[in-house]
Every structure is written in C-alpha cells, then in structure tokens.
Amino acid sequence: MNDYQYDNQTVKLFIFSSIVWGVIGILAGVWVSIQMWNPAFQIPPYFTFGRLRVVHTNILAFGLVLGTLMGMFYYIVMRLCKIPLIFPKLARLTLYLFNIGIFLGLVTLLSGKTQALEYAEFEWPIDIAVVILWVIFATVIFGTIIKRKEQQMYISLWFMIATIIVIAVIYVVNNLSIPVGLLKSYHLFAGLNSANVQWWYGHNAVGAELTMAVLALFYYFLPKSTGLPIYSHRLSIVAFWSLVFAYMWTGAHHLIYSPIPDWIQTTAIAFTLFLIAPSWGSVVNGYYTISSDWSKMRTNYLTKFFLLAIVFYGLQTLQGPIQGLRTVNQLIKYTDWVPGHVHMGVMGWDALVLVAAIYYVIPKLYRTEIYSIKIANTHFWLVVIGQLIFSITMWVAGIQQGVMWQATSPDGSLMYTFSESVSASIPFWKMRTLGGIIFTVGMLFFIYNIYMTVRKAKKPATVSLEIQEVKA
Amino acid sequence: MANEEIDNIEKFEAKETSKKLPRGWLILFIGLIVWGVYYIAAYTPAISGWSQEKAYEESLKK
Numbered sequence: 001m002n003d004y005q006y007d008n009q010t011v012k013l014f015i016f017s018s019i020v021w022g023v024i025g026i027l028a029g030v031w032v033s034i035q036m037w038n039p040a041f042q043i044p045p046y047f048t049f050g051r052l053r054v055v056h057t058n059i060l061a062f063g064l065v066l067g068t069l070m071g072m073f074y075y076i077v078m079r080l081c082k083i084p085l086i087f088p089k090l091a092r093l094t095l096y097l098f099n100i101g102i103f104l105g106l107v108t109l110l111s112g113k114t115q116a117l118e119y120a121e122f123e124w125p126i127d128i129a130v131v132i133l134w135v136i137f138a139t140v141i142f143g144t145i146i147k148r149k150e151q152q153m154y155i156s157l158w159f160m161i162a163t164i165i166v167i168a169v170i171y172v173v174n175n176l177s178i179p180v181g182l183l184k185s186y187h188l189f190a191g192l193n194s195a196n197v198q199w200w201y202g203h204n205a206v207g208a209e210l211t212m213a214v215l216a217l218f219y220y221f222l223p224k225s226t227g228l229p230i231y232s233h234r235l236s237i238v239a240f241w242s243l244v245f246a247y248m249w250t251g252a253h254h255l256i257y258s259p260i261p262d263w264i265q266t267t268a269i270a271f272t273l274f275l276i277a278p279s280w281g282s283v284v285n286g287y288y289t290i291s292s293d294w295s296k297m298r299t300n301y302l303t304k305f306f307l308l309a310i311v312f313y314g315l316q317t318l319q320g321p322i323q324g325l326r327t328v329n330q331l332i333k334y335t336d337w338v339p340g341h342v343h344m345g346v347m348g349w350d351a352l353v354l355v356a357a358i359y360y361v362i363p364k365l366y367r368t369e370i371y372s373i374k375i376a377n378t379h380f381w382l383v384v385i386g387q388l389i390f391s392i393t394m395w396v397a398g399i400q401q402g403v404m405w406q407a408t409s410p411d412g413s414l415m416y417t418f419s420e421s422v423s424a425s426i427p428f429w430k431m432r433t434l435g436g437i438i439f440t441v442g443m444l445f446f447i448y449n450i451y452m453t454v455r456k457a458k459k460p461a462t463v464s465l466e467i468q469e470v471k472a
Numbered sequence: 473m474a475n476e477e478i479d480n481i482e483k484f485e486a487k488e489t490s491k492k493l494p495r496g497w498l499i500l501f502i503g504l505i506v507w508g509v510y511y512i513a514a515y516t517p518a519i520s521g522w523s524q525e526k527a528y529e530e531s532l533k534k
Contacts, residue, residue: 079477079478079479080479082479150479152481154481154484223484224479229483229485229486230484230486231486231489232491232492232494233485233490234491234492234493235494238501242501257524262515262516262517262522262524263516263518266515266516267512267516269511269515270511270512271508273504274505276504277501277505281497281501284494284497288489289486292486364477
C-alpha cells in the first residue's frame with residue numbers, strides 16, 4: 001500500500017455493509033406487507049406495524065441506498081478526477097460512522113423513539129451524528145474534486161455535488177428541533193410550517209438521494225459497463241441544471257387540499273409538472289445511448305438493467321407529476337396508489353441501477369469476472385416481475401380505495417364505510433406480499449452471486465480450475 | 473498509480489451528438505414552462521381570483 005493507490009477497501013466495505021442493511025430493510029418490508037392482511041404478524045412492542053414500517057423505509061433509504069451511494073461516490077470520484085481520495089482516512093471514518101449511525105437508528109426506531117416526521121424519524125442525537133458524517137463525506141468528495149487532475153467535470157460529478165449540497169441543506173433545516181430529553185424532541189416549526197418544511201424535506205430527500213445521486217451512477221456506469229458513450233453531453237447538462245432548479249419548489253405537492261395557502265400548492269404543482277422535462281432529458285439521453293447499439297442487449301448482461309431502469313424512471317417521473325394535479329390527487333391521495341408509485345421508483349429504477357453498479361464494481365475491485373451471468377439474469381427477471389406485481393396491484397387497490405371513499409348515494413350519504421374499503425383491499429395486499437417475496441428472492445440471487453464472486457476471487461486456484469472446466 | 477484504472481472522459485461522450493438537444497424534448501421543455509406560467513396565473517387567488525374554498529363551494533351547488 002502506498003499513498004498513490006485508490007482506496008478500494010473503503011468502497012468494498014461500504015457495499016458489503018449496505019447489502020447487510022438491505023437484507024434487514026427488505027425483510028422488514030415483506031413483514032409489514034404481511035401485517036397489512038394478517039394481524040397475527042404483529043409482535044408488540046418492538047415488531048408492530050408502526051415501528052417496523054419506519055425501520056423498513058429508513059434502513060433501506062439510509063442503510064442500503066445511502067451506503068451504496070457513498071461507496072460508489074468514492075469509487076467514481078477517484079476515477080473521474082484521476083487522483084486517489086485526498087483524505088482516505090476520513091473516508092474510512094465515514095464508513096464506521098455510517099454503520100454506527102444506522103445501527104443506532106435501527107435500535108431507537110424499534111424502541112419507538114421517533115421524531116414522527118417521515119424519512120426524518122431519527123431522533124436528534126442521531127441527527128447530529130448524521131450531520132458530522134455528512135460534513136466529513138462532503139470534505140472528502142469536494143476536496144478530491146477541487147484537487148482533480150482532469151480539467152473537465154463529467155456530468156456524474158455535478159450530480160454528486162448537487163446531492164451532497166441538497167441533502168445537507170434539507171436535512172439540517174427539517175431536523176431543527178428542541179430536545180426535551182436524550183431521545184425526545186419537538187420540531188422547531190409548528191402546525192402548517194412544520195408540515196410545509198417536512199414535505200420540502202421529504203420530497204427533496206427523494207429527489208437528491210433516489211434521483212440525483214442515482215443519476216450520477218447511471219451516467220457513469222452505463223458508459224463504463226456497456227462501452228456506449230452518452231448520447232448528448234449538452235442534454236445531460238441542461239437536464240441537470242433544470243432538475244436541481246425545479247426540485248426545491250415541489251415539496252408542497254404532498255399537501256394538496258390541505259390548509260397550506262393555495263398559491264404555495266399551485267406553485268408546487270406547476271414546478272412538479274415542469275420536472276417531467278429534466279427527468280425525461282435523462283430518459284431520452286439514456287435511451288438514445290443504448291439504442292445506438294442494440295446488440296449490447298445480447299452481448300452485455302448489464303445493458304438490460306440500465307434500459308429497464310431508465311424505462312421505470314421515465315414512467316415514474318411521468319406518473320409523479322400527474323399525481324400532483326389537483327383532480328388526480330383528490331382520487332389517489334392517502335390511498336395505496338402512493339406506495340405503488342414509490343415502489344416502482346425504488347424497486348424499478350434505484351434498485352436496478354444500484355445492483356448494476358455493484359455487479360460492475362465488485363469484479364473490477366477483485367480483478368475477476370462475475371461468478372454467474374445466468375444467476376444475474378434470473379435475479380433481473382425476478383426483481384422486475386416482483387416490482388411489477390407490487391406496483392400494479394397497489395395502483396388498482398389505490399383507485400378502488402379512492403373511488404369507494406368518494407362514492408355517495410343519491411341522498412348524499414357515503415356509500416361505503418372505511419372498513420369496507422379495507423376488506424376490499426385485502427386480496428391486493430396479499431398479492432403485494434407475493435410481489436415483495438419474488439423481489440426478495442431475486443435480491444437473494446444477487447447477494448449469492450456477489451458472495452460467490454468475492455469467494456472465487458479470494459481463491460485463485462479454484463478460479464483457474466473453473467476456467468479450465470468452462471473451456472473444456 | 474500505474475496499475476490503477478483511470479477514466480478517459482472522451483470515451484464517455486458520443487462526439488457527433490454531444491451538443492444535440494432532441495427537438496421533441498425541447499418542445500416539451502419549453503411547453504412545460506409556458507404551461508407552468510399559465511397554471512400559476514390561473515390558480516393563484518391573488519391573480520385570477522380562483523381559490524380552493526370557492527371551488528369547493530361551487531362543487532356543492534351542483
């Protein structure tokens with residue numbers, strides 16, 4: 001080891017830790033989906049729906065996704081800037097802080113300690129740790145970019161910078177709270193202001209972490225793994241700047257028909273619809289890139305991950321803005337349509353890009369090939385089918401709920417009680433669990449594939465033997 | 473750093489098309505900005521007089 005080497009160990013450990021958190025988060029998701037139709041799966045006090053659901057969302061968003069992203073940011077920044085990380089020890093420190101933070105988050109959420117703000121459930125001591133972690137992370141990434149040896153900044157670097165700044169701003173502001181005990185605090189903002197700040201945070205957390213950061217990976221790993229150059233640099237830059245400009249205004253679309261002032265809702269809706277343009281800029285760019293050589297779909301197993309990911313990103317970013325329109329929103333708000341929408345994004349777009357990135361990076365770091373392309377293909381189809389079952393059943397269930405809640409008899413009274421809409425949703429909830437299980441099995445194939453790739457790389461003798469077998 | 477992989481940025485971008493903005497996409501982009509201006513004007517109480525409350529009362533009359 002000398003100073004001039006890339007810090008690959010930190011990248012590897014980030015990927016492995018995030019996979020461990022991913023297993024916990026995904027299993028928690030399957031578990032809460034069963035609780036929706038079978039109350040026997042509630043195990044108080046720790047494993048009730050109210051606690052497990054936030055474990056599911058937080059551990060996946062911050063454990064699986066953020067962990068992978070941090071590792072991948074380190075991986076990408078070194079290569080695009082053509083220098084090692086300028087503070088490798090600080091990078092390693094972020095790995096430890098990250099894991100300690102997620103572990104404490106898991107324990108406190110299971111203990112029922114929560115700020116009761118969606119995606120900002122972690123209580124204030126953990127928030128402080130997260131801010132320290134983020135400052136160190138930003139120092140390493142920004143420092144490396146400043147000291148870079150490559151003059152031109154590729155689009156991925158822009159998306160990484162935006163992600164880090166946006167998360168820093170929104171996380172600090174929404175977590176401003178007044179502590180009244182070690183694990184209890186009150187939001188600094190009250191009433192409508194609290195709701196408005198919360199959804200400004202909530203929506204941009206999704207925008208930064210699950211959109212901008214994943215686009216950074218998409219724009220990097222698509223050309224790297226397929227060898228296809230990105231169709232238009234200008235299109236990616238225009239899409240980047242308009243995306244970061246528009247996102248910040250859209251949070252209030254989560255509060256349509258609420259007591260939030262009309263003009264705030266209207267402004268949020270207008271900007272939300274505008275977001276179709278920058279999102280589809282990346283969709284068009286990705287599609288044209290892959291369509292420049294369709295034979296890659298056959299010859300490179302990762303191409304289809306990127307193609308389907310960008311297709312689901314396109315559907316997601318069309319569906320999302322349409323949901324913001326008042327007439328559509330009044331039908332689907334508070335229904336299961338919304339988790340259907342979210343899961344198309346996370347299972348269909350984010351998960352596909354992240355696993356494709358890991359499939360590319362792990363063999364590179366271990367100087368080997370992927371253990372089995374067949375298993376990767378099985379994994380791919382299982383997660384796509386699982387995701388589609390999940391999303392489609394939830395859209396149908398959501399529309400059914402919305403229609404039932406609004407249906408009135410000629411005399412003006414409600415036609416259905418709320419519990420009737422619950423009973424009518426149960427078959428769909430069961431199918432969602434099925435979709436979730438298929439997705440989970442797919443992810444187990446993925447983890448097995450990665451595990452075997454690493455194991456194969458660590459035993460050089462077996463590798464050569466296997467290659468000989470294949471050749472024979 | 474001889475053994476380490478470094479990226480050649482040139483390989484990331486298609487040369488012939490790197491400055492292109494597809495026309496259909498550009499129409500969408502500008503169209504959504506124009507629509508956004510219209511929408512804000514039409515649904516902001518201080519500009520058009522529309523309000524959520526009025527819309528609700530009108531819906532009751534039907």
